[in-house]
Amino acid sequence: MPLCYILPVANQSNNRPVLRFAPSPTGHLHLGHALSAFENERWAAATGGRLLLRIEDIDTTRCRPEFVAALLEDLAWLDLSFEPWPRRQSEHFDLYREALDRLAGMGLLYRSYASRTEIAAAIDRADHPRDPGITRDPDGTPLYPRAALAAADDPAKRGPTEPFAFRLDMTAALAKAAVLVPPLFWREQASPQEAGFEAIPAAPERWGDVVLARKEFPASYHLAVVVDDALQGITHVVRGRDLYHATGLHRLLQTLLGLPEPIYHHHGLILGPDGEKLSKSARSTSLRVLRADGVTPAQIRGMAGIV
Template sequence: MALVHPPISRSDPAVLRFAPSPNGALHLGHALSALENAAMATRLGGRLLLRIEDIDRTRCRPEFERAMLADLAWLGIGFEMPPRRQSEHLDTYRQALGQLDALGLIYASFESRGELKALVAEREAATGRSWPIDPDGVPLYAGTGAAMTAAERNEGVASGRPFALRLRMAEAISRLGRPLTWTEVDETGARLRSVAADPACWGDVVLARKDVPTSYHLSVVVDDALQDVSHIVRGQDLFEATAVHRLLQELLGLAEPLYRHHRLILGADGRKLSKSEAATGLAALRAGGASPADIGRLVGIDPRTDI
């Protein structure tokens, strides 16, 4: 059954979601995103959902989830419960992946990270030019998976070798046949501008792996559609990834939400906060005597007035 979903009606109640991964302690950056979502849901008179993005079973742990839920409850943010856990919906993501495969847009690649790094180095040496990178600074796929025959792909999968399933980006864009955009809104939900989406800059992105039948890109667009999310509020670090999400939404017949990409909380080194930075962890700040209002002031949102 296809995942085709009717367009979101702007007259329907707004639906927002906060979707952390339980792979470490929540920090001030997560607090900002959670509070931004809560504030917009309040302003729009909408619903606020919690999603647990736990597809990475090697890093996501139950103790991290319990700590995360305790931090969010302490902040005073009210989510509709129970949360949606991605690990409980892998068949849904397989279904979406199957739709793309039926369109001829999926292929398997079998190179390891080390082999891909070596291929990039060889091509740079041969051409004298730097190999293109995606917006996250990762070299675009340089392997030969796209040229493999179906028999070669099946043989590789049957052999038990690790593999990644990638999107044939050029073919996907060509199939769509028109420019892609998304609508960026401000903190009140009012339209700011239309943004041109350039999914090609990501190359042939990974949509699943041998051990996990999905990726962040695939599962997030499927979940947002199935949960009727109308406004996606997340950090500026995911701004460019929206191009991939818009492409997948169109290919899968999923509704297009509105987007708001808020500022980031940066560390002393000027970089985005990491879960390894204990000093900015909510649990550590709480243990040190901070109150929810203190957290709000630190991130520039006052829970007492904005939520």
């Protein structure tokens, strides 16, 4: 069944708010994950909403079954309850492909064949000391220098088996969105007790021509998350402040695909001794280690600032 027919039905939830906690099983959960799970629990309780669990395992090279089992065990230990059954992204690749095909049908995607080495070289040339200040996205990554890589991305010069990425043509996408719903913004709600919200102007152009899929991966996080939120009828997205700027890009994709717009709340982050957010890549202390050290679920709530 086409995606556009599924979405309106899936978004009906008897007028109850629907929230989700969506960890990625690329490692063990840490205190920052616990904070986000507790915040979703708090919002669901305060609004009388439903709480869903989503396993964001679209990266089949880094996500492992043992991490899925471990996160389920950790969440049970924290006494967090979710509606059955968890949604697994790895079981819905066809839906992401359908969304990708819709964007392609609107002429909003192009194939990027340039390798990391070619991209780095083009960025170095553009960021020469005589012409400094190449534009970077909110995460600090240089924007894709499409004009400088036009020759490298010419399909006629590439073999049929060469790897590529599907990138969003941001200029075309913004023009399309401006026709659909100008101006583009998202609704940020400060707390579950407040009825009002702040309209935050979206600035998806800050991300440039983002990758939405690769030859070996059916969808990026950005594409998969908006499709999943729509299909699960998510009404409130409660997540960390580190994804604040990504919301502008997500609103763009929702607009282009005709998907429902959730309300957003971006909670604060737990920072490590170095002042950076906790992360699996930085090997932040996991909940499993804390549990082995005798820390209780109640103490975890206190460490996460949940009272």
